[in-house]
Amino acid sequence: MALLEIRNVVRRFASFTAVDGVSLSIEVGEFFTLLGPSGCGKTTLLRMIAGFDAPDEGDLLLDGQSLRGIPPEQRPIHTVFQSYALFPHLTVAENVAFPLRMAKVVPDEIRRRVQEALASVHLLEKQKHLPHELSGGQKQRVALARGLVNRPRLLLLDEPLGALDAKLREDMQMELINLQKTVGVTFIFVTHSQAEALALSHRIAVMNQGRVEQLDEPSRLYGFPRNRFVADFIGKINMLDATVTAVAADRLLLEVAGVGAVSAPLKAGVQSGQTGVFAVRPEQVQLLAEHADAPAAANEVRGRILDFLYIGDVTTYLVQLSDGTRLEALLPNSAPGRAKFFEAGDPVILRWSAEVGVFLHE
Amino acid sequence: MRRSAVLWSVSLAVYAFLYLPLVVVVVYSFNDSRLNAEWVGFTLHWYRVLFSDDEMLGAGANSLLIAFVSATFATLLGTMAGIAMHRFRLRALPLLVITPVAMPEILLGVSLLIFFVQVLNFTLGLFSVLIAHITFCVGFVAIVVRARLAGMDESIFEAARDLGATPWQTFRRVTFPLILPGVIAGALMAFTLSIDDFVITFFTAGVGVHTLPLQIYSMIKIAVTPEVNAVSTLLMTLTLGLIILASRFAPDALKGAA
Numbered sequence: 255m256a257l258l259e260i261r262n263v264v265r266r267f268a269s270f271t272a273v274d275g276v277s278l279s280i281e282v283g284e285f286f287t288l289l290g291p292s293g294c295g296k297t298t299l300l301r302m303i304a305g306f307d308a309p310d311e312g313d314l315l316l317d318g319q320s321l322r323g324i325p326p327e328q329r330p331i332h333t334v335f336q337s338y339a340l341f342p343h344l345t346v347a348e349n350v351a352f353p354l355r356m357a358k359v360v361p362d363e364i365r366r367r368v369q370e371a372l373a374s375v376h377l378l379e380k381q382k383h384l385p386h387e388l389s390g391g392q393k394q395r396v397a398l399a400r401g402l403v404n405r406p407r408l409l410l411l412d413e414p415l416g417a418l419d420a421k422l423r424e425d426m427q428m429e430l431i432n433l434q435k436t437v438g439v440t441f442i443f444v445t446h447s448q449a450e451a452l453a454l455s456h457r458i459a460v461m462n463q464g465r466v467e468q469l470d471e472p473s474r475l476y477g478f479p480r481n482r483f484v485a486d487f488i489g490k491i492n493m494l495d496a497t498v499t500a501v502a503a504d505r506l507l508l509e510v511a512g513v514g515a516v517s518a519p520l521k522a523g524v525q526s527g528q529t530g531v532f533a534v535r536p537e538q539v540q541l542l543a544e545h546a547d548a549p550a551a552a553n554e555v556r557g558r559i560l561d562f563l564y565i566g567d568v569t570t571y572l573v574q575l576s577d578g579t580r581l582e583a584l585l586p587n588s589a590p591g592r593a594k595f596f597e598a599g600d601p602v603i604l605r606w607s608a609e610v611g612v613f614l615h616e
Numbered sequence: 617m618r619r620s621a622v623l624w625s626v627s628l629a630v631y632a633f634l635y636l637p638l639v640v641v642v643v644y645s646f647n648d649s650r651l652n653a654e655w656v657g658f659t660l661h662w663y664r665v666l667f668s669d670d671e672m673l674g675a676g677a678n679s680l681l682i683a684f685v686s687a688t689f690a691t692l693l694g695t696m697a698g699i700a701m702h703r704f705r706l707r708a709l710p711l712l713v714i715t716p717v718a719m720p721e722i723l724l725g726v727s728l729l730i731f732f733v734q735v736l737n738f739t740l741g742l743f744s745v746l747i748a749h750i751t752f753c754v755g756f757v758a759i760v761v762r763a764r765l766a767g768m769d770e771s772i773f774e775a776a777r778d779l780g781a782t783p784w785q786t787f788r789r790v791t792f793p794l795i796l797p798g799v800i801a802g803a804l805m806a807f808t809l810s811i812d813d814f815v816i817t818f819f820t821a822g823v824g825v826h827t828l829p830l831q832i833y834s835m836i837k838i839a840v841t842p843e844v845n846a847v848s849t850l851l852m853t854l855t856l857g858l859i860i861l862a863s864r865f866a867p868d869a870l871k872g873a874a
């Protein structure tokens with residue numbers, strides 16, 4: 255049985271539907287992420303799980319029991335708020351002890367578990383400090399320790415890394431993964447950063463306008479986006495208008511605008527004559543210098559370098575095709591001191607394997 | 617430079633005008649003369665007279681009792697009102713609570729008098745004074761408590777519930793400790809306002825109770841004796857001390873109330 259089951263949950267504010275029929279089930283021990291743009295309903299959904307808000311329709315079940323009417327303090331679910339929400343009048347140790355006090359744990363046991371929790375987030379030496387004396391990252395760790403100390407069944411994290419700078423964010427991501435592994439508590443993590451979601455999660459639900467667009471493991475989400483929204487939201491991707499000309503036994507044949515005939519991987523439910531887009535990731539596109547005797551291959555098109563963007567480890571090239579269509583291709587800069595292989599204006603060949611790319615039906 | 621020099625001297629003059637009479641009162645309370653005319657010499661005689669004046673002592677005791685009781689109730693009610701004003705963003709509630717603060721005292725005094733005598737058929741006395749004082753103090757406490765809450769991150773109250781605290785435990789462990797400085801400041805303010813009050817007390821006291829301000833008033837109808845100076849000095853010291861104490865507890869909240 256799933257730990258948490260969200261059944262067809264709807265939440266409306268006046269005429270606006272913030273969560274529009276979401277169904278999910280979250281397994282024990284999972285690192286589950288809700289990913290979506292600002293305003294898509296992530297916080298609203300989280301607040302219903304925590305018990306601060308109730309669905310207008312549908313139900314939430316924890317261990318098969320409906321959560322309807324159960325107040326937040328009686329749910330074995332704790333939250334790490336984006337603003338940390340540390341109690342400003344309590345020291346770090348007292349903050350972490352709070353949930354144990356409320357659960358009427360005996361004082362000796364409280365002391366032991368607070369020390370243990372603070373040790374796990376490397377904050378033992380700060381335990382007598384007040385929250386305002388801590389840095390952002392330290393506050394974050396106190397909030398985590400406080401959320402985990404009483405071993406909830408489920409920990410909700412609403413953009414907990416949102417306020418941290420890039421470097422600290424990466425360190426905290428590592429700590430989060432390790433912490434989750436060691437304590438074994440199920441996490442529901444909310445973010446609008448796709449990179450963060452891909453790095454941390456076992457599974458990701460991509461949300462848009464109150465609905466779940468796709469629910470998958472990170473690599474499948476990246477490799478096989480189900481629709482244009484997901485393809486566009488997760489990573490960078492080239493999207494070209496396309497029509498299905500034939501469905502063969504092992505592949506799809508497409509007519510792609512600006513490119514011509516393209517072979518793409520099969521996809522269930524796609525039929526000949528359908529229109530949509532052909533999507534292929536920049537790193538899946540090979541970039542070759544054009545020379546007259548290059549053998550023509552399938553899934554290949556000629557163009558000119560329009561521009562490039564050097565970002566250290568890789569360089570992204572923007573290539574313009576003869577009809578004006580633009581495509582991005584990415585080359586790693588593995589050779590030392592190498593910033594670019596091509597100059598603007600260079601004629602090039604773009605090529606990709608028939609195993610990559612995906613047809614997205616409109 | 618010139619502009620600021622002018623501004624400085626003008627404000628200095630205004631403050632001098634404001635504080636000079638107070639200084640005079642304090643100085644003459646120590647003057648060894650029956651007349652408020654010229655400085656003769658230092659004495660504590662008028663304070664001795666004051667502390668052997670039974671009528672004055674009775675009025676002082678009344679004032680302290682009234683201030684203590686009305687500050688207690690006003691703090692209780694005002695704290696609740698302040699929390700309610702913050703929690704439920706009702707338009708009418710702040711208006712209802714704060715109106716007595718803004719209303720001219722004489723109006724409040726007269727209307728309370730009419731209400732007590734003609735509507736409720738009360739005999740004026742200690743009880744009517746207490747009710748009147750609580751009424752006008754509640755608003756001040758509510759404003760200070762609310763200002764204290766306004767600066768706070770809402771999510772800490774949700775965090776408390778989330779971590780297992782019932783609504784009552786959330787209040788006792790989180791909300792109350794956080795608003796406590798505001799509550800103390802409000803209580804001190806209420807005490808000060810009550811012990812100083814003349815107008816409202818005058819209308820609602822009847823013949824039954826005498827408070828310090830009423831006693832002072834009835835004495836100066838005859839003459840401003842040095843004994844009046846002495847009692848005024850004591851009252852002033854107490855008031856000033858309480859105000860300073862209150863501003864220690866909630867400096868920003870007091871600004872909001874002013």
Ligand SMILES: Nc1ncnc2c1ncn2[C@@H]1O[C@H](COP(=O)(O)OP(=O)(O)OP(=O)(O)O)[C@@H](O)[C@H]1O
Nearest residue numbers: 267271272290291292293294295296297298299446
């Ligand atoms: N109490 C409320 N009353 C009215 N509208 C609300 C309320 N709470 C949320 N909304 C609306 O519901 C929508 C979803 O809000 P929500 O906070 O869930 O978004 P989110 O996905 O968490 O966004 P973000 O990434 O910016 O935090 C928003 O358009 C918001 O304006």
Ligand SMILES: [Mg+2]
Nearest residue numbers: 296297298412
């Ligand atoms: Mg949000």
